[in-house]
Structure formats: structure tokens, C-alpha cells
Amino acid sequence: MGADFVMLGLVPLVVGVLTSVACALLGNFLVLRRQALIGDAVSHVVLPGIVLAYLATGTVAAGAMLLGAGAAAIAALVLIEIVRRAGRIEPGAAMGVVFTALFAAGVLLLEQTDTGKVHLDVEHALYGNLESIVWFAADGWGSLLDPAALAELPPPVPRLALALAAVIAFIALFWKELFIGTFDPGFAESVGARPGLTGFALVVMVAVVAVMAFDAVGAIIVVAMFICPAGAARLMTDRLLPQLAWSVAFATAAAVAGYMLAAYGPLWLGFASSVSAAGMIATVSGGILALACLVGPRRHRRGMQAADGGA
């Protein structure tokens, strides 16, 4: 593994790990708040977002795409909340209503628009293309210390590094609010911890990360990254901070193993071409979750005796 790896393999690997870890950290709270499917809803509406951005600007520049996707994601969150409250509909169904309708609108717009010339297809938005991120300026491990080469790093790397930093800062700064508001929203309200605001900030962070990531890993794989490492971590420990640590470890392992298997696995088996790295990362993270479900030390539900009461 030499210069080729640094040029072709290192950056996708790093992007995979950054995305995976950022998603997993937020995923811990989504899993505890029974909002695991928010990630699913948000990542589906990326499609109408980018189509609209393309229609509005006529370009497929990353900035416009990200803005469009972000706007669509926030709009979807607000819509879900409106439908849930105004229609008194259970959250799962409210999400289903909103994201399918927006996705359908995206598909229709896409078909109505002549996008043949540009790289704007549904499949790309859905399952990304991690392998296409190449660090052309790199010519070996030495490039990691070479400012000129580092300046040429593909934009997803700094973008996702920034996203991860934002996620870590968000969780660190609002740890108490997230903790109290997730456990006991009524009490949180009574002590002024603003659970509603915290909850909204959390889903906005989820939307931001999903949007930053869809370009590289695809919208639906992002869902696996939000849920699987955090879900597996939930089965390992009974405390929140260790759970976050476990989820980071699982996310990293899934990203590294998934990428390696996708890029080199088929070659080892004697096939000529590699398979989808993003898909493989999702698969590996699913494998980790399955293992945790089978042998995780804290896999069983607790607090059941609360239901019977001590009476």
C-alpha cells in the first residue's frame, strides 16, 4: 500500500470514517429519543432539494446542491412537525407522509427536467459514490505533510471534518440539555432546559450531517450510519458516555472494514472490479449490530419491573 493507496484509497477511507463517526454520535440521541427514522426522512428529501437547487441555479456546484438539500431537509422537519401536531398523527406516519411526498415531487421534477447532460441522477443521490473522491495531488505518504498537496485535498474531506467538529461541539456544549431533555422532557421544561429547542437543534444537526454526507455516501446509507453503530452501542453499556464511545468505535470499524472489503475484497476473491464502498460500509455496520444483538452484554430490556410497580 503505497502511493496508489494514498491517492485513491486514503481519502475515501477518511471521508467514510468522518461521516460514520459524525452520524453515530448524533445517532445515540436519536435512538434514545425513538427518532431513529428522522435520519431516514431527512435523507430522502435530499433529492427534491438538489433538483430544486439545480433548477434554480442551473449548476451542479457542490455549494448550491448542499444549500438546496439543507433547505429541503429543514422544510421537511418543519412539515413533519406540523403534520404531526395539526393532524394528531403518530410520528412514524407523519414522517412517512412527508418524506414520500417530497421524494415523489423530486422524482417528478427530475423526470421533467432535462438533466441528461449533467451528473444529477437519483441513484447517485441515493447511494453515493465514495470511490470517486480522489486526491490527485498526492504522490505518497509524504503528501500528508506537504502543504501544497494538502491544499488540494478533495473538498469532502474538510467539509466532513468540519461537520464532525460541529457535532462534537454541539454534544459537548449541550450535554446537559440533551441528557435531561431526552430522559425527561416534562422535568426539563420545568427547570428551563428548553427540551423543545434542544430537540429541534438535534434534528437540524442531523439534517446538516445528512446533507454534508449524501454526496459521498448516498442518502440511504447515511441512515445505516445514524442507527447501526449507536444501536449496537446501546446494547453494550448502561451509561451514556461509554455508549457514545462504543458507537464511535463501531462506526470507525464499520467504515474501515467496509471500505477495505469493498475496495480490495473482490480482488482477493479474484474478481476484476470492486463493489460499492458505501453499500459495504452499511452492510458491515449491520453485521456489527447483528452481533451486538446476539451477544451484547446489555442487550436485554431493563426497567421492566417498573411496569409491574413495587406494589
Add this chain to the structure above:
Amino acid sequence: MLDAFVAALFLQAGYNTALVTAGAAVLGASAGAIGAFMLLRKRSLVSDAISHATLPGLALAFIVMALATGDGRFMPGLLAGAALSAGLGLVAVEWITRRTRLTEDVAIGAVLSVFFGLGIVLLTVIQAMDTGRQAGISGFLLGSTAGMLRSEAEVIAVAATLTGLAIFVLRRPLTLVCFDQEYAATQGVNVRATDLATMALVLAVTVIGLKVAGLVLIVALTILPPVAARFWTNRVERMVLIAAAIGAVAAYLGAVVSSLGPGLPTGALIVLVSFAIFLFSLVFSPLRGLLAGQMTTLALRKRVHERQGLLALARDEPIYDPLTLKVLRRAGYIRADGAATLEGRSAALAATREEALWGLYRKLFPDQALNADYHGLTPINEALPPDVVRDLEQRCNLRAA
């Protein structure tokens, strides 16, 4: 354009189109009906897991058939593969929810994304294969009825009809289990088997609908019509019927419009028609709609403030609440400076009397008052028979004297 639309609407636009349209309508009805049961059991998004979990099965079936026969596009084979892997996904959701502390939303999200991821891995394998004509598969992602083979359309129409029949036959146990599991069990319904049947039917609808709506959008067929139907009734049987009707209309219209030309994907159109019906229901339903709800809430607020204000007037107490003041001023009960008018005086007296009569009624007939939900805001003359009111008045006067 209009001619083509009318022709398609009345199934006059060729055998294939007519078949697809009719098949889609039956499929929409089945999906709406079974989705209603899912919504009532708060499991709407299970169908999302099922639909995404079809992808690896589709891909694997394609690979196997391509290796064996050279052509992977044989539709019944693809559907069988899809059903198999979707069934596996369903089992995984159930198992995770039952056996671990993870909640159902986590199980659904994990299964849908991981199975989809695996499906994408297999798709890249297909792309690399020599026989790799991915066209057979990509139609399943977003759905397409254009270019659907006659045999495919026939498979869809027949399978959708069979599923619809199965739902019709099973409607009674399904309804009972939705309503109250324990009661259903006492009525001799096997709850576990009914649950399995529900899931099998959702799975059937999903797999059949793949080619029409695509695996990302098929879930909408089982969610949107029932959610829209929920606004129009509080009864299970009616809700199922309405959901089936909405599903059928949306699918029919979607298929008709989509047959008019290129760039009009069936799945997306069906979903958008359903969504339009949902939006209409959300806003205009007299039962649970936004407008009606907002109006009853506003009316209640006005009545509460008016009553509070009048009682305060009767006791010569100052009123501060701006809304109460506004309500009283609008009704002409107080002047701009806050002093009570003549009408205000008599209305205040009447309100006090109402309160006293209702209070006495609640004392004398606590059970009736509690059961009937009379909280004293309904005028007593409207709520109770005249002789009871007269009796109450007499007692009240007696006590006052």
C-alpha cells in the same frame, strides 16, 4: 392531450395501459386497506423496512437467473427474490424488537438501510457482470410502467386482485385485532396468526407494487391513503374502506396521467395525488381537520372567556384579561371604559343562574352530569329536558329563600 387523458381515463388507450391502470387501482385499494390496519397498530413505517429490504433479493435473483439462463429479467423470479429478502427483513425487525432493548424505530431503520446497502453492493456486482444489463433492475428503484411487458402487467393485475381478495376475506379478524388484541383473543381470533397475515399482505402489496411505484415510493401507498382516511371517520371498518377508495383513486389517476407521455413517472404521480387528497383531508375534514379543529378551539376559548367575564361582572370584580374584555365588548356587554351595559347586567345574571343551575344539577345527579360530559358551558335549556330545568329552578329559588 385532453383526448388522450379521457381515453386513458376510460381504459381506451390500449390493452397494456388499461391493464396497468386497472392493476394499479386494485393495488392502490389493497395497499390502502392493509395500510389502514398498519396505521391503527402504529406500525406504518414497517412497510418502509419491507420495501427497502426487497433490493438485495431482487439483485440476487437477477444474478442467479442471469448466470443460469443468461437473462435476469424474468419478473416472477425477481418478485420471488424480492419477497424472500423482504420477508427476511421483516423477521429481522420482529426479532430485534422482541429480543433486545432496541425499539421498533431502530429496528426498522437498521433493516431498511443495511438491506439497501447490501442491495447496492450486489447492484455493483451486476454492473461488473458481462451480462450486466442493469435496466431490468433500475426500474424497480423508482418504478416505471412505461415499457412494461404485457406479461408483467398481467402478473401485477392478477396478484393485486388476489391480495385484495385476501384482505377482504380476512377483514374481520384484522379489524378485531386492531381494535383490541385481548378482546380479539377472547373472540377466538389467533392474534399472532393475524399479525403474521397482516405482515404477509403488506409484503405482498409491496412486492407487487415495486414495478409500478418503485421501492422508495411504494411505502407511500400504504401510508398516505390510511392517514388521509383517518380524518374522515372514527370507525375502523369505514376507515379501511375509505383508505381503499383513496388508494384506488390515487393509483388510477396516477397511472392514467403517467400514460400520457414521457417524463411522468407513475409512482411519483400516484404519491402526489394521494398527498393532495391527504392535504385536503388535513385541512377540511369536519371531524379532525385543521379548520374545524381550529374553529372549535377558538369557539371554546371565546365561550370560556365570555363566561368568566360575565361571572366577574356579576360579582362586580375587575377584569384584566385583554381577550375577555374584547369578547365582552364585542358582545355589547361592556362599554369601552369597561362599565357593564344593561345587556351585560342581564347576561351576567343569566350566567350566574346557569352556573347555579348546573351546580345544583351536578350535586343532585352526579352520575348523569359526569356521564354526559356537561361542563356547564352548554346552555342548560338545550342540554336538559324542560321539566328537569323547571325542577332545578324551583329548588334553587327555594334554597335562596
Add this chain to the structure above:
Amino acid sequence: MCVFRRLKIRTMNAVTPQLVARDGRKLARENVESPFAISGLTVSYGGRPAVLSVDFVTPPGAMVAIIGPNGAGKSTLIKAALGIVPRLSGEVTAFGLPREKAMARIAYVPQRASVDWDFPATVIDVVMMGYYRRLGLFRFAGTRLRRSALACLERVGMAAFADRQIGQLSGGQQQRVFIARALAQEADLYIMDEPFAGVDAVTERAIIAVLKDLKAAGKTIICVHHDLGTVTEYFDHVLLINVRRVAAGPVDEVFTIDNLQETYGGRLLTAENAGGVAPASPQAL
């Protein structure tokens, strides 16, 4: 006579009954003494009243039971009064201030069943939540607060469980953890939603001992309560509601057969003779 007796009780308890003073300062000025004054509070659910125009002025240092049948709006009343659910009309003041300005002096104990006890937290983590207001944004608790959290656990006999995961506790122990969290808030008014629901006898005794201590220290306590059999023993004031306020006042004046009948309906008292003590659990009937 009953109508007028009822009105009299109202005027005695609520300084200005049926008065809606959205201008909270006015209500506050009139009820400077009261730790918690509610006026004209209405909550609607889907266009129907869940709580209708309820007035209640809590006397300082009182131990108040809010009682009423299931679905009578007891929990909704306190949640709306604390600003946790939106209200349609009404005003709430605490300690002579608009309620939201006095929240630092109020400790709220939600229903035990309202949270997920499988949550990844330990007993001490939950008690430390009581220090949220003292810490504010961006600050974390130190060892000093941990020590005082342990002292709060000591008061409910749970110090030995400090590092247990909360899912391992029995229902009664969970309730005591909630009480310890309220103690950590060092409030002057404690509002509790069904603190005795589904707890064992040991816990019930432990909680009531703590509540009596608080009362002795001049604190005010308001509990949503379901066990009519213990009302006279535990509480000195009572608020009977069934969507509307039925009656409110000192237990010996207000906790009467007549009022209970009006709150719960006649069936409750058919087998019971006079004395104001009703069967233990109306819900079971």
C-alpha cells in the same frame, strides 16, 4: 343551600374567583402570600375542555392533594399550570410573581411512568439533573454538588444505590430517586404527579416522611393523588376536580361525601357510610 355553600367556599379560597387576569402582575399582587395561585385555567384537547376554568389559591405551607377520577384533568392541570402543556385561558402566579419568574423556587416531579427507565443513566445522574438551574448553560457539576446529591439520596434511603443503573430499580426505588431529584432543587414549592402510584409500603412511608419534613421546614407541597383512603392522613388541603373544580379547601371542610359524589359520581359511595373516607381505589370499581 348547597349552591351557596359552594360559592362561599370558592370565595374563601380563591381571592378573586373566576377572574382571569392575563395581566399576571395584578393577580400576583393580590396573592403575594400564596406559593401557587391558579385563576381561570382552561386547557382544551381537540376542541374539548380537559380542564375548565379552574381557580385555586394554595395557602403557604399547605400540603394539598389534587384528587379526581381518571381523565379528570389532574395531571393536565399541573402541567398546564407549570407551562409544560399550552393553555386556553387563565393565569398562574407563584410567590407573588408570574409563574415563569418563580420557576427556580418550584420543583416538579413528573409521573414515574412518563419516562423510559431503560435510559442509560445512573441514580446519581438523575439526581444531579436537579442542579440544572443552578448550573445553567455550559457548566458542569463538580464534586461538591455530587456530595449534596448523595445527601439527597440519603434522605430517601437510596444512597447505597447511587451508581446503579436506573433500570435495575424497583418502582418504589425509582419514585424515591425522583423525590431525591426534587430535593436537590432546594425549592420552596413541590408539585408532584402521583408520587404514591404503584409504590411499595416502605417507599410510601419514606416519601411521606420526607414530605412531612419539608412541610415542617415551611415548604408547600401539591400532589396529584389517587388514594382516597389516605387523603385525611397525609394532606391538610384538598382540591377536588373533574374537568371543573368541584370544591377546594381544608380537608375537614371539603373532603365530604357530597363533594366526592359530585367528583366521582354516586357509585363510589354506595357501600360506604358517612365519615368522608371512601374506598381505597375508585379506579378499581
